[in-house]
Amino acid sequence: MNKAFGIVNFAGNHIQVAGLQEYRPVGAFSFLGRYRIIDFPISNMSNSGIDNIQVYVRRKPRSLTEHLGTGRHYNINSKRGKLDIMYAEGGEVGNLYSTDISAYIENMDYIERMPQPYVVIVPSYMIYTTDYSKFIDAHAESGADISMMYHAVDNAKEAFLSCDTLNINKQKGVLSIEPNRGNAKNRNISMDTYVMTKELFLDLVNKAHKTSSMYTFADILDEECGELDVRAVSHRGFFAAITDFKSYYDANMALIDLKNAMNLFDDEWPVYTRTNDSCPTQYFADSKVTSSVVSNGCLIEGEVENSIIGRGCIIKPGAVVKNCVISTDVIIGKGVHVENMMVDKHSRLIRGKRIIASPEKPGYIKRGDTL
């Protein structure tokens, strides 16, 4: 019997991904060609034996609801398990009143009705794999009120700038939670991943709601961590936070390196996604593909280097794709050269012959665009 139900939170107002986010929530972003970001938190839960999962969404839920469906592809026990999509009716990205707390308040009766004693809350904009069942057990054993995960990084000056950091004492107690202001290299980045009893969670939500209508869950936790016993649990392995366009591009590119990928993926810890029933990818005689991650269903006649190719893409003869993240169902036409770009779904790059951005500032081609 699983002790906890899961909540997959939406990306808060501090997360703004130019371009992609106009079409779908961060959780529904295509990732590494084959996946969507939300596949990671939900697979983590499913593999950890959590099979009652609430996914919170705000604006533009279509692609996310389509992808999640009944949740059957996440191997959640289809009779006893359940994947619910929870709408935050007033939810609008950027609206200061649209917080995770307001979404929980709106769906309070559903949370109250969950039979499990614990709740695990995880974000939909972070990519990592971890076993929540160990996290829950360690928490229950520790006697702490709340346990939360963090990832120690040494590049907090230039990355994770929209994330929170944890101040931790020697006993791994959380002293405070504050935004990463980019003034130190070494930081403990909050993974927005918590476990606590359902009762405490509800108390905190109500308290936050009464204190300020703009409070987020992280805000109330920062305020309460003096009173409560909040423990920090370190995470090792691959970790990425999708907080803006650059971090999305970088997280994809980092996983082209098989060594990094092996830090994220494990045969014993499958990451599930919705199947598309695409056939294998066909590489033609004049194709040249190196250092790339390629999904199924592609027809490749051109050149691909250091790139991620989504499902069902067509790379025509003479095309050059370099340092790109290509989403699903994209056509790169004859002789077209694309470099340092993220090309969104259903785009057709047919006429523009050279589409090149600088490596420091990768470019973005809109969904369904024809060039």
Add this chain to the structure above:
Amino acid sequence: MKQNNMLAMILAGGRGSRLHELTKKVAKPAVSYGGKYRIIDFPLSNCANSGIDVVGVLTQYESVLLNSYVAAGRRWGLDAKDSGVYVLPPREKSDADLDVYRGTADAISQNIDFIDTYSPEYLLILSGDHIYKMNYAKMLAYHKECQSDATIAVIEVPMKEASRFGIMNTDETGRIVEFEEKPEHPKSNLASMGIYIFNWKTLRKMLLADMKDPDSSHDFGKDIIPTLLNEKKNVFAYKYKGYWKDVGTIDSLWEANMDLLNKNNGLDLNDPSWKIYTEDVTSLPQYIGSDAVIDRAFITQGCIVGGEVRNSVLFTDAKVASGAKVIDSVLMPGAEVAEGAVVTRALVAGGVKIGRNAVVGSADSENIELVAKRVKGDE
């Protein structure tokens, strides 16, 4: 069932002994093909895409894997209400002893009770070991149009190869007047594809009679079809045009995989309107390394390519280490080729490892080498 009143039965009991070690543990319909598929995915997906809701799969030889594989009808979308894939191995009945299926027709006869529960108007008989895409709804429309008692799908084969097949001789209307099994001097080149549509009532009567006939071998080709023709029933040939392959040998299985490397291979697995469904695996996308050379290849999920792959098909989770070469070959699921090894004109069975610097197969071999056991390298 409600969609077109036709129930399909797939004959999947064949052993496929000419595939040697590949069918030692699994029946031929469960043999892997085309990177991510098993052969039986083709008739099952064709059924699903043709609007057939109920499919019986007749299994017999080494059926454990096949049974569990096809029982997951959801893979092919055959899991709605009143829909399903039913595995039908021989079973003991109250009025008969447990017996093997004595022939293709007997396999159907022994399941008359199953078919009767759906009381279909038409019965579609398929073979579980052919690779092709076909819309059975169109064949049914033709069957109705001709007011046939039975319709047999045929494909034109080269005249000089016709003596390897069951050949249908037709009159000018397409009506079959004569059937010859592997004729020495064929009169036509219309080969039977082993795909039949019967009016269930007619076939049911014939099967009941056939069961009692001590001289019958209980086979569609040898007994049922000849009887239909002798009785001057309406039997029409339905001409199929397109890719069709019966992969009976290692060479033909290799060839069928190589066909996929041609741009216009006729099978067009990429056609979104007629997808072939299969088991959904959780392997990673394909990882292509910095020194990889890929020249004409069909590669699927879970493959890691560090070395050279030319004219080859790589199945799920196959790995080619950097410095290894795979040429004119097929690597079945999970096959691994270590650094410096060279694989040429070979079919490497699932999970088999080729060790470092090992050399397997040769460019001028007459036959394709089947590698079913680990090949030690110099490590």
